[in-house]
Amino acid sequence: MKTFADRLNAAMRAAGISQGQLAEKVGISQPAIQKMTSGKTTGSRKMVELAHALNVRPEWLSSGIGSMQDEGRKDSAIPPESEWGKVDAWDSKTDLPDDEVEVPYLKDIELACGDGSCLEDDYNGFKLRFAKSTLRKVGAQKDSVLCFPASGNSMEPMIPEGTTVAINTNDKKIVDGKVYAISQDGWKRLKSIYRVSPTRIVIRSFNSEEYPDEEADIESVEIIGRMFWTSTIW
Template sequence: MTNNSFADRLSEAMKTAGLTQASLAESVGMSQSSIWKLTSGAASGSRKTVELAKALKVRPEWLASGELPRDDSNPATMVSTTPPPLPGTFRIDLLDIQASAGPGTYLSSEFVDTIRAIEFTEEHARSMFGNRSASAIKVITVRGDSMEGTIDPGDFVFVDTTINYFEGDGIYVFVFGKTIHIKRLQMQKNSLVVLSDNKLYSSWEIDASDEDQFHVLAKVLVKQSPAFKRFG
């Protein structure tokens, strides 16, 4: 259980989500004065806690009481991945690839959900990501082996979601048609060449006629390998 109040948790979640009183009020159909009362402590709770939690991407149980349900395996009790981070931490959430890719069901993906979020100290985060904000960075777990040697299956990959366009040669997460890829993109003459660092995979091209099928989700910044050793 946390010792802070509903007002503290609400204010903390708003800060993490980057929402103002006005924007939160609009998203849940409340007046700004009602949100002010909640954040100032003039009101100790709200009948719209579930709607508030959904807008802030936190669990309603945490927002209401500071507690989390014991049964985390039940998706019906989950609105978000984790409660807001503690002060002084830099939390990177899982990239919701299906949402980022837009409507529809994608046939294949080179990623798998093995984590929900990773937290760093702010100092460590700056050394890894520079001055980028936590909201810009997301993490994914690679499943495919097409980039093996550079990015191996099981690696955590940190991406910048503000780079949703081709800004120069590099490794990107992108949608082509109904598939999601993590590949190296390189401009050659008038076409984007898609390269796999695993030489078992052939290169292919994206030209002007393919633009309606091609959408960049993020650019890869850093990878981290979960190197585990068992001693018993």
């Protein structure tokens, strides 16, 4: 399914939901839904709400990335109670548990460097804590992880402005559709990357209405690292 309208119609059929019902769930008008299903509009600022109402992955609904629903948990995005963990409050004075590590939290992506370091003149000394098991799952080391806030609206609705993201600077292999921190002549951004030839890539924003695809020589783009984690307050 190549278009947003195709995916939206398929999700509505799978959920057994009408245009009017979806409009009520999301808080928009039925004519607005009709424009989306007919292809008159190619996106929506309510993408996350639409996806939640239809029980599909927002990445898939917005851009066709990945599967329609999370494998193994298609009926609910909420894990069973047996998988719930304990949340402990902590601050900079709290001792670091043996099963956790601290990684740098930068003020901006501009401070990130491809070798996992950061620029000393602007690094604020803030840190975030990750479980060692989380880093093992993505093949990251403590010294290869950098965190920073996303800026701008080019990656909305999946990565709203202010979202905290974590990248693994040891993971630079391009996997189509994954999100990377990249640098072009010093211009650093978060983008989804696709290879279209051995020497060319497409740089894609989730907010494709305002930010069209860009094509570039692979040698002109430095991959700083692959995003593996985000945290957003809605």
